[in-house]
Amino acid sequence: MPILHDVQAEFGHISEDAIREIAGLLNLTRAEVYGVVSFYHDFRKEAEDRPALKLCRAEACKARGVEQLVGVMETAAGDRVKIEPVYCLGLCSVGPAAMVGGKVYARLTKEKAAKLVAEL
């Protein structure tokens, strides 16, 4: 796992080549490594060069109105920004919450959320 995290952090995804190399290194079959990569939501097999925003869609953020933000955020994002769901960022009393890279945002309103997406 630490290796997979490093590869993903370095290249933004874990390619077929990387899987082959890791398998060789750890004396595992390619299928075994592939199985691990595909199990976890964080690991990506395809390159993704768009900026990404993780929007919390879990219960406490729903209770604070995140679903009403999704529309404006998707409009602001278009094809340019990727908006991914995440289930809880631990900011559940100050939601709706989002994360971009290692930065966290709280108390999102329609205006703040659209601006955040536009500035990515």
Added chain:
Amino acid sequence: MIDKNSVICISDDAAALACGADDVAAAFEKAGFAVKRVSSWGMQWLEPMVDTGGIGYGPVAADDVAEIIAGKADRLYIGPIEEHPFIARQQRLTFARAGKTRPLSLSDYEASGGWAGLIKAKQIGPDAIIEMLIDSGLRGRGGAGFPAGIKWRTVAGGDGPQKYIVCNADEGDSATFADRMVMEGDPFMLIEGMAIAGHAVGADKGFVYLRSEYPHAIVKMNAAIKACAHLIAPFVMEVRVGAGAYVCGEETSLLNSLEGKRGEVRAKPPLPALEGLFGKPTVVNNVLTLAAVPWIMTQGGAAYAAYGMGRSKGTMPVQLAGNIKNGGLFEIAFGMTLGELVNDIGGGTASGRPVKAVQVGGPLGAYIAPDQFDLPFDYEAFTEANALIGHAGITVFDDSADMAAMARFAMEFCAVESCGKCTPCRLGSTRGMETLDRIIAGENIAENIELIRDLSEMMKYGSLCALGGFTPYPVMSAINHWPEEFGMPKP
């Protein structure tokens, strides 16, 4: 007017940062003040909160700073923080340092009683540590409520020499952030708890399995482990970062993930206590369980057991979240009623509308209506009411909540997060989601509700772990309390 020489304390906890604490700190520094970055008091509705020699202001924006310095910010004035009812009503054992110390300062930690638990533990030895823990009545804070002392005794009796301490810091439940606050605010306390566990059971290695959604906690835990390595030796520790799978919070799935495998749930037995990480005896405990240990060591098991009710001993860091006016961390002895927590402490909804429902215990916990608010916070009382304390997160919903949508989300979440190993969880949740879609569309409602009931029974009794086994609780509680929202007649 604030004295130029007074030190300004502002939290650097993720909730404070997300609300703009860095900008506020920068504004004070620009105005010539010394700013100390401390842990959070846990009054999150007031974040970013500014502490000027014990007097609080919040929520503060960078633009408000000049006004505060001039002594004119009456609308943000909180008064003496320790006397604020939200703080004064708490019984802070685990969160005793919250708001007061710099998270990564070894001198702050020592000056506030840090390491005394580890020193005492080494003096009294493994048997006495475990006895003290059993006396304390401390139960696992991760959800299942299993007595921590009994678990440690099992591991202590397991085959050595290699044993492990694993801290479950996967905190995936919505409405929970107490683990995060410990790791970001008082990381040495958790490390001390793990080192004590290592000494008690004969383990020399500890892992913190920390979710990737907590980047600030990852940085702080790594820094803290490095800073105190010499103080916990020969015990060594390492942080391992998760990869966005909720089910990896389940202990056997977590162990598989730590071993570098798919996070599939293992059948029990064997118990992880006897055959855990790499097949070795392993303590798996939640962050809050381990963080409670230093206090118990210094104050004694009986002192801890003096708090609480029935078989729920000690205090619980309750997390007030969702649509709640005073959201944050509230540590209190077991026994306070749900209504007191939500209405008296939490102040009702943030929107000002009536409370419609609360969900306690995360995505696997039942929805509870205000007519059950006399329920005391106690493991047994909750179980009897078909509800779950879990990690003690409370999500409040106002009257605009759509309970059918929430029931559908419970099934969807289970389908997305299922590890896939057992059929009732994997297929049951997908079928459940489709069936709820039909109910919401108004198709054959009575028949489809029956189908949901059957599916729920199958998931409850046929699933390998509590993901599939408990998803029926939020679903069925929503249907039973608010049938009209599913197109059924009102009872």
